[in-house]
Amino acid sequence: MNDQTKVWGIHMGAHVGSRPIDENYIAIGWQELGDLRQYSDREAYKNALAEHYPEKKEGSRPVDAGILYRFTYLMEKNQFVVYPSKQDRMVNIGRFTGEIEHVSDDPDEYPNRRGVEWLGHFPRNDFPQSALNEIGAFITVFLIKKHRQEFLTKAGVIKPVAEEDAPKDEMDANEAYDALESDDDTAAVAVSRQAETTTGDFVIRRIMGGMSGYEFEEFVAHLLECMGYTARVTKRSGDGGVDVIAHMDALGFQPPIVKVQCKRKIGQTPRPEVDQLLGTLGDGEYGLFINLGSFSRESGELERNRAKLRLINGEQFVELILENFDKLAPRYRSLIPLKQIYVPDLQNADH
Numbered sequence: 001m002n003d004q005t006k007v008w009g010i011h012m013g014a015h016v017g018s019r020p021i022d023e024n025y026i027a028i029g030w031q032e033l034g035d036l037r038q039y040s041d042r043e044a045y046k047n048a049l050a051e052h053y054p055e056k057k058e059g060s061r062p063v064d065a066g067i068l069y070r071f072t073y074l075m076e077k078n079q080f081v082v083y084p085s086k087q088d089r090m091v092n093i094g095r096f097t098g099e100i101e102h103v104s105d106d107p108d109e110y111p112n113r114r115g116v117e118w119l120g121h122f123p124r125n126d127f128p129q130s131a132l133n134e135i136g137a138f139i140t141v142f143l144i145k146k147h148r149q150e151f152l153t154k155a156g157v158i159k160p161v162a163e164e165d166a167p168k169d170e171m172d173a174n175e176a177y178d179a180l181e182s183d184d185d186t187a188a189v190a191v192s193r194q195a196e197t198t199t200g201d202f203v204i205r206r207i208m209g210g211m212s213g214y215e216f217e218e219f220v221a222h223l224l225e226c227m228g229y230t231a232r233v234t235k236r237s238g239d240g241g242v243d244v245i246a247h248m249d250a251l252g253f254q255p256p257i258v259k260v261q262c263k264r265k266i267g268q269t270p271r272p273e274v275d276q277l278l279g280t281l282g283d284g285e286y287g288l289f290i291n292l293g294s295f296s297r298e299s300g301e302l303e304r305n306r307a308k309l310r311l312i313n314g315e316q317f318v319e320l321i322l323e324n325f326d327k328l329a330p331r332y333r334s335l336i337p338l339k340q341i342y343v344p345d346l347q348n349a350d351h
Contacts, residue, residue, distance in 0.1 A: 007080045007144040009135045027110035035102040036072045067141045088294025093155040094118040119155040123266040136197040200318045206336045216264035217243040226327035241276040255284025263291035271298040
């Protein structure tokens, strides 16, 4: 693989919001370690992790040291990065513009950064599940191998290549080192996260492929009824931006009344569409906007400033479906066939 066409993957957590996209960077945390450039090799990182994070299991240190070493020394200017942002279900592809930096006062406690020129932002549904599985790796920083060509093609960096002509890359020494030294808990976390991500992708694809816009409105109304509301779908035209009306009393006379706008789309919803819903609200009425994609930053700011507004993105909508799946009508359980599995819950496990 040409070093200049290496494609890295990174996870930055949901709490950083859209800042990496707006300000053109990727970042990792490890705030207690300070500037990562002060450590020379993997062994130095392992020693620093033992000193600054003594509560972490010893078996996880080689994996964490590999992440820190990759981010500091193996990523290079003009190489590429794929950042699947959890909060808006977008796949962001960019090119590194410089060397590592340390920003000590980062408000999100992600002080170690690399500048990025973003080349494109694509809905997850634009990619096959196998590609999404690869960038769903549990490790914070990882090298993309199998679907490297696909991501570079999507970003317009290279021309499409027939699958049989694409180069087959093998695991490099650094990845093999990390894989061998990963502990059981790390592997368990990987299984759990992969299951959650794959299920979300599956649910969104089934809704997009199996429902029309109006059928999606009916599904939302049904889901609200499963949650204890009485709900009805409005007329198909002249609804003024309101697709479903929900309320807690059987007749719908008593407040609160919830007016719902439903968007069966995987892109980003801009603020003007949210403003339209707000414009329909009267006394004792609340607005709920549901889509399968995400909302613009301006829409999110509007939600934070309006107590009567709630925005539900694709990831949150999937969570509502899973929480109420056993109450769904058979036709919806048939459209979205799921079965319950058990995965390790290490956050609540006794250590």
